Amino acid sequence: MKKLFLVLVLASNLLIAQRNVSIIPQPVSLQINQGAFVIDNSTAVKFNTADKELKLAVNFFSAAIRNISGKTLLLNDVAKNNIVFKIAKTNGIGDEGYTLNVSPSSITIVANTKAGVIYGIQSLLQTLPAIRTNEVLQVPCMSITDFPRFKYRGMHLDVSRHFFSPEFVKEYINLLASYKMNTFHWHLVDDQGWRIEIKKYPLLTSVGAWRVDQTDKVWASRPQAKTGEAATYGGYYTQEQIKDIIKYAAERNVTIIPEIEMPGHVASAIASYPALSCTQQQQLPLTGGNYSGMSSNYCAGNDSVFTFLENVLTEVIALFPSKYIHIGGDEVEKGPWKVCPKCQTRIKSSHLENEDGLQSYFIKRIEKFINSKNRKIIGWDEILEGGLAPEATVMSWRGEAGGIEAAKAHHDVIMTPGSPVYFDHYQAGPEGEPLAIGGMNTLKKVYDYEPIPKELNAAEAKYVLGAQANLWAEYITTAEQVEYMVLPRMLALAEVVWSPKENKNWENFNERLKNHFKAFGQRGLHYSLGNFTVSIKPSSQNGRLFVDLSTEILNAAIYYTTDGTEPTLSSNIYAIPIEINASLLLIASTILNGQIMGVKAARQNFVMHKAIGKNVTYTNPLSRYYQADGPNSLTDGVRGTAAVGKYWHGFNGDDLIAIIDMGEEKNIQNIAIGCLQNYNDWIFLPQSVKFETSNDGNVFTEIKTVNNPIDINTKSVMFDFKTDFPILSVRYIRVTAKNNLCPPDHNGAGKPAWIFADEIVVE
Numbered sequence: 001m002k003k004l005f006l007v008l009v010l011a012s013n014l015l016i017a018q019r020n021v022s023i024i025p026q027p028v029s030l031q032i033n034q035g036a037f038v039i040d041n042s043t044a045v046k047f048n049t050a051d052k053e054l055k056l057a058v059n060f061f062s063a064a065i066r067n068i069s070g071k072t073l074l075l076n077d078v079a080k081n082n083i084v085f086k087i088a089k090t091n092g093i094g095d096e097g098y099t100l101n102v103s104p105s106s107i108t109i110v111a112n113t114k115a116g117v118i119y120g121i122q123s124l125l126q127t128l129p130a131i132r133t134n135e136v137l138q139v140p141c142m143s144i145t146d147f148p149r150f151k152y153r154g155m156h157l158d159v160s161r162h163f164f165s166p167e168f169v170k171e172y173i174n175l176l177a178s179y180k181m182n183t184f185h186w187h188l189v190d191d192q193g194w195r196i197e198i199k200k201y202p203l204l205t206s207v208g209a210w211r212v213d214q215t216d217k218v219w220a221s222r223p224q225a226k227t228g229e230a231a232t233y234g235g236y237y238t239q240e241q242i243k244d245i246i247k248y249a250a251e252r253n254v255t256i257i258p259e260i261e262m263p264g265h266v267a268s269a270i271a272s273y274p275a276l277s278c279t280q281q282q283q284l285p286l287t288g289g290n291y292s293g294m295s296s297n298y299c300a301g302n303d304s305v306f307t308f309l310e311n312v313l314t315e316v317i318a319l320f321p322s323k324y325i326h327i328g329g330d331e332v333e334k335g336p337w338k339v340c341p342k343c344q345t346r347i348k349s350s351h352l353e354n355e356d357g358l359q360s361y362f363i364k365r366i367e368k369f370i371n372s373k374n375r376k377i378i379g380w381d382e383i384l385e386g387g388l389a390p391e392a393t394v395m396s397w398r399g400e401a402g403g404i405e406a407a408k409a410h411h412d413v414i415m416t417p418g419s420p421v422y423f424d425h426y427q428a429g430p431e432g433e434p435l436a437i438g439g440m441n442t443l444k445k446v447y448d449y450e451p452i453p454k455e456l457n458a459a460e461a462k463y464v465l466g467a468q469a470n471l472w473a474e475y476i477t478t479a480e481q482v483e484y485m486v487l488p489r490m491l492a493l494a495e496v497v498w499s500p501k502e503n504k505n506w507e508n509f510n511e512r513l514k515n516h517f518k519a520f521g522q523r524g525l526h527y528s529l530g531n532f533t534v535s536i537k538p539s540s541q542n543g544r545l546f547v548d549l550s551t552e553i554l555n556a557a558i559y560y561t562t563d564g565t566e567p568t569l570s571s572n573i574y575a576i577p578i579e580i581n582a583s584l585l586l587i588a589s590t591i592l593n594g595q596i597m598g599v600k601a602a603r604q605n606f607v608m609h610k611a612i613g614k615n616v617t618y619t620n621p622l623s624r625y626y627q628a629d630g631p632n633s634l635t636d637g638v639r640g641t642a643a644v645g646k647y648w649h650g651f652n653g654d655d656l657i658a659i660i661d662m663g664e665e666k667n668i669q670n671i672a673i674g675c676l677q678n679y680n681d682w683i684f685l686p687q688s689v690k691f692e693t694s695n696d697g698n699v700f701t702e703i704k705t706v707n708n709p710i711d712i713n714t715k716s717v718m719f720d721f722k723t724d725f726p727i728l729s730v731r732y733i734r735v736t737a738k739n740n741l742c743p744p745d746h747n748g749a750g751k752p753a754w755i756f757a758d759e760i761v762v763e
């Protein structure tokens with residue numbers, strides 16, 4: 001009897017252990033033992049109180065315990081159960097590593113630095129309840145040795161496109177700290193808002209931080225402000241608030257890197273001080289993504305611009321202790337420099353090759369100033385164009401190519417490629433998800449990310465300091481939405497940058513994630529269950545169209561319907577790819593343990609026509625960024641929507657020339673191609689579309705050329721170019737859509753536009 005009781009106690013202790021130890025990121029080594037340490041009224045913290053830094057860390061821990069239990073831990077008392085914090089030379093765990101040992105009578109955290117102690121505390125806190133509770137506080141006995149794989153573990157937040165309060169910024173920092181992310185990249189300056197108080201230039205915030213409120217309108221379609229309209233949307237951080245936030249972050253071992261964007265993306269600074277631009281014309285602060293007629297670059301030929309920036313940077317450097325200052329450098333629209341006499345004079349007098357050289361001159365000149373203050377610059381990968389500044393660290397965002405190039409040139413690199421670490425992109429859906437900028441970065445895609453590209457050898461790989469996720473805020477208007485876009489993807493990234501590669505395990509991560517979802521719920525944090533949304537992927541095989549359904553959830557089944565009803569437990573169970581041979585609406589849900597999971601079922605409409613599933617070949621290459629479902633996207637029965645990039649095939653500058661092989665001669669009597677125009681994204685309807693047919697694939701006969709009937713200045717439209725004809729028997733169809741140039745008055749006036757097409761419908 002006694003034995004059985006003991007077994008039960010042990011089993012239940014083990015259960016506690018399994019339930020509680022779901023640490024993310026997964027530690028380097030973790031051994032769970034039997035028994036638990038109970039935090040109660042006789043528990044004391046023990047540490048060297050003369051160490052001020054350590055004291056801050058312990059205070060952080062004691063405050064957390066007070067929050068969840070109301071208990072005040074005793075201090076260095078001769079208690080029967082102690083929690084000991086020690087900074088002591090420990091080999092093999094580096095600057096941020098720690099050991100954490102829990103036995104029934106003591107908890108001990110040892111590290112080389114305060115940072116390590118903090119991470120030991122974070123792991124410990126993850127084994128305790130997330131909110132105020134009357135539960136007994138039990139920490140399972142265990143032994144952990146842990147340290148990070150990468151030294152740079154970053155999260156970014158764009159506070160320019162939408163403003164987030166100082167309180168929320170702290171919440172965000174706290175959230176990243178609990179997952180051992182150590183860098184907060186604060187994007188303080190961009191076209192749509194200047195967010196940092198600069199004492200010497202008060203207009204930057206009194207003018208540049210405020211705009212006409214159009215939060216109710218989608219970013220890309222916001223009209224520009226008119227003179228006299230009240231600028232009521234915005235905000236900025238005072239230097240006092242910034243100091244407070246820096247201190248808050250430091251207590252959690254988070255370094256803040258401020259980004260003072262230049263030389264482009266600064267329409268807000270120009271609205272405040274028009275003399276900073278090439279045209280020197282007055283302009284109102286931007287309301288969103290409409291840049292027509294606006295300057296957004298500093299003049300690179302004007303020395304007073306550099307004086308201005310040095311003064312700004314002097315204040316920034318005095319505030320932020322970070323070794324790095326981010327100077328932006330991305331997406332400089334160099335057109336205005338081409339027609340600016342001062343910029344052209346600079347190109348000549350400084351013997352620069354062209355405008356790329358001018359950008360490089362700009363960054364190098366600023367780097368010199370920043371280096372003279374003992375700081376280093378980080379810039380987006382465009383700073384490679386025209387020659388990299390000597391000491392610069394590169395943030396690779398347009399894929400990994402910039403990062404690879406920089407590492408090979410022995411420059412430090414931070415990987416932050418759009419796919420998969422842009423957290424402003426969709427994580428599921430898009431059906432059922434809040435409107436996002438486009439793209440699709442699912443939880444699993446983030447989890448599977450490997451920051452060291454295979455193109456780098458071991459020596460070059462050392463230049464990759466780590467990785468970062470970016471949260472651009474064009475489409476993110478509230479704090480709740482920030483949480484939603486970041487949770488749970490940040491947890492996947494945390495494991496990528498902290499845990500040893502060989503310890504990563506997707507299934508086990510999903511298991512651990514359950515406890516974190518529960519904690520988010522308890523803490524009132526918004527998070528996405530998008531991971532549960534079924535992915536619907538068309539694929540063609542031998543001229544027939546099939547749909548593959550998949551879920552990232554372990555042991556889950558997929559149930560689906562094709563009659564427009566919501567899936568239930570008695571719907572079809574997905575087993576093999578479903579053939580599409582009629583127009584239908586497919587709806588699918590993930591089922592786990594007899595329960596429908598997620599917020600909303602995935603759904604996709606398919607339109608049936610004669611070219612469905614047929615092979616398409618292109619004469620000009622498709623942009624690698626807009627591949628939709630792959631080469632046969634134009635015959636997959638999926639029509640696009642204006643807001644979502646993922647349905648469209650994109651061509652930049654080239655004509656779209658597509659040949660469909662119908663497999664055999666078929667009777668047809670009309671052909672149409674669906675195209676998109678999104679003015680602000682440089683996507684225009686083609687000038688014309690030519691339809692041709694052939695029976696041998698060599699000699700084509702034109703049926704008709706349809707000219708674009710829509711006004712080129714239309715902001716957003718989807719249009720089908722179409723032709724009807726008497727029945728023809730044909731095997732091949734060729735569709736040629738002629739690309740446009742961006743119209744006069746457009747930001748890219750005279751430059752090649754994009755063509756976006758979703759489907760060639762043949763009847």
Ligand code: TNX
Pocket residue numbers: 330331380397422424437472473474
């Ligand atoms: C590109 S990433 C930008 C940002 C946008 C973002 C939207 C980068 C350096 N520049 O200005 O907000 O795309 O995803």
